[in-house]
Amino acid sequence: xxxxxxxxxxxxxxxxxxxxxxxxxxxxxxxxxxxxxxxxxxxxxxxxxxxxxxxxxxxxxxxxxxxxxxxxxxxxxxxxxxxxxxxxxxxxxxxxxxxxxxxxxxxxxxxxxxxxxxxxxxxxxxxxxxxxxxxxxxxxxxxxxxxxxxxxxxxxxxxxxxxxxxxxxxxxxxxxxxxxxxxxxxxxxxxxxxxxxxxxxxxxxxxxxxxxxxxxxxxxxxxxxxxxxxxxxxxxxxxxxxxxxxxxxxxxxxxxxxxxxxxxxxxxxxxxxxxxxxxxxxxxxxxxxxxxxxxxxxxxxxxxxxxxxxxxxxxxxxxxxxxxxxxxxxxxxxxxxxxxxxxxxxxxxxxxxxxxxxxxxxxxxxxxxxxxxxxxxxxxxxxxxxxxxxxxxxxxxxxxxxxxxxxxxxxxxxxxxxxxxxxxxxxxxxxxxxxxxxxxxxxxxxxxxxxxxxxxxxxxxxxxxxxxxxxxxxxxxxxxxxxxxxxxxxxxxxxxxxxxxxxxxxxxxxxxxxxxxxxxxxxxxxxxxxxxxxxxxxxxxxxxxxxxxxxxxxxxxxxxxxxxxxxxxxxxxxxxxxxxxxxxxxxxxxxxxxxxxxxxxxxxxxxxxxxxxxxxxxxxxxxxxxxxxxxx
Numbered sequence: 001x002x003x004x005x006x007x008x009x010x011x012x013x014x015x016x017x018x019x020x021x022x023x024x025x026x027x028x029x030x031x032x033x034x035x036x037x038x039x040x041x042x043x044x045x046x047x048x049x050x051x052x053x054x055x056x057x058x059x060x061x062x063x064x065x066x067x068x069x070x071x072x073x074x075x076x077x078x079x080x081x082x083x084x085x086x087x088x089x090x091x092x093x094x095x096x097x098x099x100x101x102x103x104x105x106x107x108x109x110x111x112x113x114x115x116x117x118x119x120x121x122x123x124x125x126x127x128x129x130x131x132x133x134x135x136x137x138x139x140x141x142x143x144x145x146x147x148x149x150x151x152x153x154x155x156x157x158x159x160x161x162x163x164x165x166x167x168x169x170x171x172x173x174x175x176x177x178x179x180x181x182x183x184x185x186x187x188x189x190x191x192x193x194x195x196x197x198x199x200x201x202x203x204x205x206x207x208x209x210x211x212x213x214x215x216x217x218x219x220x221x222x223x224x225x226x227x228x229x230x231x232x233x234x235x236x237x238x239x240x241x242x243x244x245x246x247x248x249x250x251x252x253x254x255x256x257x258x259x260x261x262x263x264x265x266x267x268x269x270x271x272x273x274x275x276x277x278x279x280x281x282x283x284x285x286x287x288x289x290x291x292x293x294x295x296x297x298x299x300x301x302x303x304x305x306x307x308x309x310x311x312x313x314x315x316x317x318x319x320x321x322x323x324x325x326x327x328x329x330x331x332x333x334x335x336x337x338x339x340x341x342x343x344x345x346x347x348x349x350x351x352x353x354x355x356x357x358x359x360x361x362x363x364x365x366x367x368x369x370x371x372x373x374x375x376x377x378x379x380x381x382x383x384x385x386x387x388x389x390x391x392x393x394x395x396x397x398x399x400x401x402x403x404x405x406x407x408x409x410x411x412x413x414x415x416x417x418x419x420x421x422x423x424x425x426x427x428x429x430x431x432x433x434x435x436x437x438x439x440x441x442x443x444x445x446x447x448x449x450x451x452x453x454x455x456x457x458x459x460x461x462x463x464x465x466x467x468x469x470x471x472x473x474x475x476x477x478x479x480x481x482x483x484x485x486x487x488x489x490x491x492x493x494x495x496x497x498x499x500x501x502x503x504x505x506x507x508x509x510x511x512x513x514x515x516x517x518x519x520x521x522x523x524x525x526x527x528x529x530x531x532x533x534x535x536x537x538x539x540x541x542x543x544x545x546x547x548x549x550x551x552x553x554x555x556x557x558x559x560x561x562x563x564x565x566x567x568x569x570x571x572x573x574x575x576x577x578x579x580x581x582x583x584x585x586x587x588x589x590x591x592x593x594x595x596x597x598x599x600x601x602x603x604x605x606x607x608x609x610x611x612x613x614x615x616x617x618x619x620x621x622x623x624x625x626x627x628x629x630x631x632x
Contacts, residue, residue, distance in 0.1 A: 002064070003028030003493075004076040005160035006048040006127055008040070008136045008211050011171050013047065021165035022049035027338070028078070028161060028493045029053045036065050038074070038129070042213060046129050046136060050076040053496050055364060058261050061098035068106040069095050072132050075109075077102050078161050079124030079146045080500070082256035087119060114208060118221055121256070121506045125161060125203075136211040142222040143370070143504050144192070144205030144481030147489060153199045155214035163340045166200060167624060174625060175199070178580055182451040185613045186443040188344040191456070191482040196341050196620075205481050224476045225462050231513035239529075242515055246508070247533045253505035254280045254366065262363040265290030267354055267499075268318070270306030272527060272534050272543055273368025273377075277502050279314055279537035281366060288317040292358040292365070294350055295322040309542055321357050323350070328552055329561060335616060336623040338494045344613035345483050346552040351491035359495040369484055370503035373475045374512040375527040376520040381468045384432050385521070387422050388467040391431070394422040430455040432471035442610050445585045469517050555608040558615065559594065566590070566611065569618035578621070581614075 003025030007013065018035045029051030037047045050064040064076045081087070084101035087108060094107035101122075108116035109128060114137060117126075123145030128137045138159055140148045150159040151166050160166050167174060175198040184190050192202035203209055206222035220226075236242040258264060258281060266278045268291040282289045291311050295304025304320050311318035328349045339348065358365045372378045387394075401412040401423070415423060421434055433455045440454050456478055464470040485501075492499040502508070512520075515529065522528045534543060558566055568574075570590050575583040593607040 002053055002076075002078045003051040003161040003165075004049065004064075004078045004125060004127055005158075005165040006046070006076060007156070007158040007169070008044055008046050009156040009158065010043045010045075011156055013037075013045075013170060017168075017170055018047045018049050021160065021168045022051055024164040024168055025051045025160070025162055027496055030496050031058075032060075032063055034064050034076075036074070038131075040131075041134055044214075046074075048074055048076045048127060048129065050078075053363070053498060055080065055260055055262055055498060059098070062100040062102060064102060066102050066106060068110060069097075070110075072130065073106050073109055074129045074131075075102065075105055075126060077105060077124060077126045078148075079122055079126075079141065080257075080498070081105065081120050081122040081124065082259070082505075083119075083121040085259075114210075115221075117208065123500070123504075127159060134212065138203055138209040140203045140205055140207055142206045142506060143476070143485070143509065145485050145489070145501065145504065147486065148203040149195060149200060150203060150209065151197075151200045152216055157211045157216060159203075163195070163197070163200070166197075167340075176580065176625070178447070178449060179451050181580060181617070182443045182447045183454050184342055184344075184617070185446060185610055186439060186454045187479075187483070188613045189483045189486065190341060190343075191478045194452075205477075224473055225458075227510060228462070228464075228473060228513045231510050234514055235516060236511075236514050237516070239519060242519055243529055243532055246511060246515075246529060247536070249505070249508050249511055250276070250502060250533065251280055251284070253502040253508055255284055256505070257366055257500040257502050258284060260364050263290070263361060264364040264366070265292055265358055265362040266316075266366040267291075267358065267368070268293050268307045268311060268316070269368075270303050270308075270310050270543075271368070272531055273371035273503065274307075275310045275368075275538060275543060276371075276530060276534040277366050277368050278310070278316065279534070280502075282314045282316055283537065288315055290358075290361055291316040291318045292354055293318070293320045294354040294357065295320050296350075297322055297324045306542070306545065310538060313538060313542060319357065319361070321353070323353055325553060325556075327353065329557065332557075332562070333619070334494070336620040339486075339490050340620075340624070342613070342617040342620045343483075343486060343490070344616040345487050346554055346612060348487045348491055349552055351487055352494055355492045355495050355497050355499075359497045363496070364498045364500060365492070366500050366502060367488060368503060369488060369499075369501045370480065370509075371527060371530055373472055373480045373484075374503065374509060374520075375530045376468060376472060376517070377527045377530075378475075380434070381471060381521065381526065382524070383434060384467045384471045387425060387431070387434060390422050391425070394419075394425060397423045398426055427455075429457065429460050432459060432467045432474060439609060442589070442607070446581055446589070446610065446614065448580060448582050466517055468521060554612045558608055558611055562615065563594070566615055569615060569622070586614075 005021050015035055015037055022033055022035055031054040032052035035049040037045055040046050048065040065074050067074050081101040084104040087104050091107040096103055117139045124141045125146040125148040126139040147161055149163055158166055158169050166172055177198045180190055180194050192204045195202055206220050207218055208221055209218045266281055268274050268278050278291055293304050293307035296302040331349050331352055435455055459474050462470050462473045488499050519529045570586050572583045575581050
């Protein structure tokens, strides 16, 4: 686990400047660092740099940049190749000098070329320079566990695990791409390939970028919709068979992720996914597995008791830490520093706290991320399923309400909120996204000028009739990498902790695509097959309960301790100078919010959902774009 950065450029940059870029990611790799610049053809120079968090082969043999034995290839790498021992056996003719997975990347590329990435089972962001081909390649793992940004302008390429190194490049201009702002306000994150800056992109999950002779091309070696369609052609029709085969794959996945030369533990919330992963890990360990939970002093959100019961049953070495509102609030100012692109999923705060807790003892933690998206676990999937069943009725009501006489009575607006959402869901291109009209309209009004569409366009490309399945695929392409995995990566790396996700193993993901939807969502039971596997390890009564999740009192904060800061970043004169937001609309919106209360989504007054991402953006802007710390 590390941070990487580098460039292929005709612009002169010194080794010290590259080192400064690299050191901006110290938290991602405090154990070692390396920076090198090489002359290339056509007036270019190639720079590679890495900050190392040592997980495999803790010796100096794991230092990066790493070079192939024949010096043809140089590589920097962030992540883990979990099947590196298996690959190493296939590459026995290569003269290995280390026991780390980085060297396996070099050997694999020399034998199989760029197709080597298709053999890697892991989480990774890789930059590889081939002197013979005069090409630089960037690779990102299939589902986007590891981040990778690149700035492409005037035939120069600069890349990094985070935005901070790009911002420190001596020729980088910080120009905000304003058209992504309304989508950010609505979703609370910016999805790949977009970023907050012009000319800067996220390499999409499952993608390869090639730089050669001043030109860049990108393509996918693993694509959600393509792999889904391929695997769907080979269904597993017997439930008992599917359960045993998936269970075996999960055991293999956990075993691979327990390979480590440093202490390892698990995040344990007490929910199905984290409990299952912990149970499998404990079944494979001779010693009690270290487990970590955060508890909330507010019992409405507290799940620590459930996690403690699971830990006691499994016999883990359990640590729990109860947090109050003040401890969460103390992390607000650090969001911009470690999420160096605007990111407003407030569960990032308790995620940072549980990562800090685990880091006291371990350097690697297993998590249960991915279970909801691949096995139909979110509450939105219930709503989407209901919307599909009622869609014909919704169409009929919409047509009636659109008749001239009825329309004048505004009958549609008097319908119950849940029905109104279904009635207004008439776009065939976004059936599963169930846009909340008031939020969408607010996000668009808050921005001064034009914007990209708020809803994701790729939904229609899945060619899937089942709306739940289609929404799951959309979440795999957007919410999972853009929000969930970004949140976990930054929260963990803030404390130099590596988070591993067994449910996002290549074989597990592809097997999930082979399962009939009824195996995932049957008789209104979400994650049906995962739950049945979990019951092989844990009593049902320990797990069957409503999910609470991490929650942060945003409305209370924005009206209370953050009130003056919110008013300051929404100051009319400041907004006019900033030239991004509609000052008139925000002034009225803020007045309504602070004076008249938060009336909930049915009234369109639930402004905390929109004002929190606005506030987080302004915090980010103050750190990186204004005259404050980090700005140029």
